[in-house]
Amino acid sequence: MMRKWIAILLALTALVAFAACGGTDPDDDAAEAYSFLFDGTEIRPGDKAAPVLEALSAHNPQSSVKASCLSGVTGEDVTYVLPGFRIQTFRLQEGDADEQIRLIIFSDDSVATREGIAIGATAQAVKDVYGAADEETEFRLAYTRGTMRLVFGLRDGSVTNISYETLE
Amino acid sequence: MEKLYEILKSLHPDVDFTAQDDLIGEGILDSLDIVTLITEINSAYDVSIPAEEILPENFCSASAIYDLITRLDEA
């Protein structure tokens, strides 16, 4: 009879220990990240490239591949040229399913961000729309949101290039 | 010495402690018994057996235990 009591006592202590544990890992609440909208397709840096390229196939994007100096180093960067902007991706080899969008770069002022800023706008206009930059220098204004960053290249006060970059 | 035998008897009535001289080796006294033994001895002889004295050679036989008690008593 006594042994039964002890077994229960021990099981109880073990249970208490188990119940007390199990921490919750905080889910990182990604602040609302910026994305670029073109012809009804939302393009976010860091996403898979295949669906986006599929959606934009109507504009038959031409591509150019940058192989590395060494054949041994794996992976290659690719640029797809689209009207007014270009998408730079990284893939392991041709036809790699999880080819990832690294950058979206504006080529001219025929396209604008969803918030209405295009190449040629003034630095002040950018600050009016996006507020204080996370990183501000004479040459650039950068706004970081979660795992992406929106960057405005500046030359004497006016925007000369705009790019969405992934930080992964 | 008599009080010691009584205490030992209360732990293990079936053992003749006068003849035994390897209580630990024979597995007669396990760690549970030793702790109880120390509590009883401390209250019976008004000594306090410190933790570092819990050694096999001090508890291997009734006489060894008694030597330990006297040693602690006069120190």
Next chain:
Amino acid sequence: MQFNSIPFLLLLSAALILYYCLPGRRRWYVLLAASYLYYLAAGAEYLIFIVYTTAVSYVTALLLQRRADAENAELEANRDALTKEERKARRAKGKKQRFRILVGGLVLGFGMLAVLKYTAFVLSGVQLFVPSLRIPDLLLPLGISFYTFQSMGYLIDVYRGKAQAERNPLRFALFVSYFPQLLQGPISRFGDLAHQFFEERGFDGARFRAGLARTVWGYFKKMVVADTAMIAVQALVEQKLTGAYVVLLILLYSAVIYGDFTGGIDITIGISELFGIRLKENFDRPFSSRSVKEYWRRWHITMGTWFTDYVFYPLSVCAPMQRLSKWSRAHLGPALGKRIPVYIATIVTWFLTGLWHGAGWNFIVWGLLNCLCILVSQELQPLWLRWQAAAPRLSSSRIWGCWQAVRTFLLMGLIRSLDCYRNVPLTFRLWGSMFTDFNWGEMLGSLTKLGLTPADWGVLAAGILVLFTASMLGKREPLRERLSRRPVLLCVCLTLGVIVILLFGSYGIGYDAGDFIYGQF
């Protein structure tokens, strides 16, 4: 600075050359200098912590020693003037005062360890209630768990009169910071280690060769077996694979922890032997133990004895526990009564052992599970005796012995996997998946996806085989002792060993040279 890094080997060889050049009396300065150089390389910012612990234990010990000497002298002076009772009363008063000094020293010493190691853990618990709390990430000094326990053990030994307090601060600093054992122990006792530093010893060729053999053997275990298996273990943990993969993890992690920890200790003891200093053994063929209780007398021996001598016994005979023992025997009957105090002491000891391993629930649960196994097997002792009586021939046969060893090995491996997953609910889910998700075929088929090529698996299997045979051959007398008597054969083995380590070891750019698991505690 890892044992398998080039800077360490350079420091070691320089220290060895200097050590044997100096005359006997001066040699320990080399060890002290090497120890502090080694500690500096790990990070100058850590230096303040080891100096703090050394100072605290040095001062407290001296205080204790002076009080004890004064008390003895006074009692000696008027031995006849006082009656036995007065003498006993005065001695009790003196002991109480010294106890308070001891507690002061322990609080300061363990306090620093607790602050550095457990604040984040405690605060993360508090954070559940106070979300806005910011947890500072405190830096954990190298080997703080080991040198703190070692110096606190010294303090308690001085209080108990089992050791004479060291007067020379530099000599004491060497005892605390002796570099081979800084990274992962063994936790030495002052009485065993301190005097060896200052003994006059000539160069003992046989000891030196045995030390060299043991060091190379340690490197082999660590770099060929442990670090190779660790790659697969890391892959298994990252991908949280279930079912048969968990069994694979248990087996692999046993090889990792054996290779890494016993290998590391072999290097430590081997290096120490090069200086002619004998350290306590930390392992005694642990995987051949037949019960969990026996396992913990063969695995990490110096930690086990430390907790037994300084936590378990004092706890089980301290005044409050004695009162509890009297009360429980009076109210709950003799059988249950005598168990309560010891079980409580055991649980507390194992809780602290788990906590010492790391600031995390998985370590605490690991400790409690070990405790559960020991207590349950102790409770089932009569059952085991009845079984032995019923089938004497079978229960004493070799097969039964092997079955017990395998059972203990698997049980310990299972509990130890808490170290890998470091998240208790996840670990239990994965343990459960072992019985529900039978994907043995898939597991055996996809071994190469775990970061190891078939050739690596071959090396690992061969390595484990070598370990196993060496352990079997070394039953009566460790191989290296026999070898050290035959220098030429030893030289062949050493050369082969170095070649095998250099070729088949997992080190360098391709692998992040796994730092010693126990080095992070």
Next chain:
Amino acid sequence: MRKKQWIACLCILLCGGVFLWFAQLLLEPKYMSGNREGAMTAEYYSDGSPHDVLFLGDCEVYECYTPPTLWAEYGITSYIRGTPQQLVWHSYYLLEETLRYETPKAVVFNVYAMRYGEPQNEAYNRIVLDGMHFSTVKLRAIWASMTEEESFASYLFPLLRYHSRWKELEQADFQYLFHRDPVTHNGYLMQTDVVPKELDIEGEPLSDPALPQICFEYLDRMRTLCEEKGIQLILVKAPTNFWGYYWYDEWEEQIVSYAGENDLPYYNFIPLEEEIGLDWSTDTYDGGAHLNVSGAEKLTSYFGKILREEFGLEDHRADAELSAVWQEKCSAYEAEKNGGT
């Protein structure tokens, strides 16, 4: 231990050492196929003849200039000590090492490497440093180029780095145990494919247009070293301007101002495409990033004229001994160009 045992032990240790030395030779990557660029640094030592022009830089030198053409058209002797993604300090230490063997009249340095302030990949470090013969210059080069994760010892004893290659040993590892075959023509790595360049794309936006300070420090050291030895340092920028290896205007300004301050000649071949006669549909093997052999020859003959007229480099075709040596090199060059590899 008795004397006999000591001798036995020493022999054993010796055998162990020899075995490890052999294992090191066996396990070292041979770079005879696939990444042939790895064999380029070591090849320099086997070319005994003197060179008037030394080219330094990354793939914008060893794939853009052809020494046999320089000899055939102008009689100028040259060698290209280029390696993939060669950083400025790599170039400086290669220069310092070359000066121990010979003193060229002119050193041509391609400025594209000025953009990298720190090593990009451990492989590039290994390729340029492993091939160098042991010397104090090599030790200093290793010390200056090592990344955080690399260890100095693994350069002194390459076995520590390549020990795990025992799993991937090929036939070539045994065949090229003690020797290597040449993979270049005095440093020129021939590329014969043709992949036309269709798109003209700009590079990605620059976060910080300033070139790293450390690059200018090493460029200064190169300049002063050349001045001490009376060597003419010439800065060049290859005509390629691919979006992946884009040459930004801001960088161009900084190089032009540096060249101006130190009155160094600087030729940016990008705007001179027409004069050189480059045709991007036939002169590139990877869509415009690098030149192939026909593009390289056009650039070389154009640059040869500058070397002759601006810097007065002599014509050695009259020298019997040199022509014999170069005759052989040119025939090997023509052989590879016309199909045989």
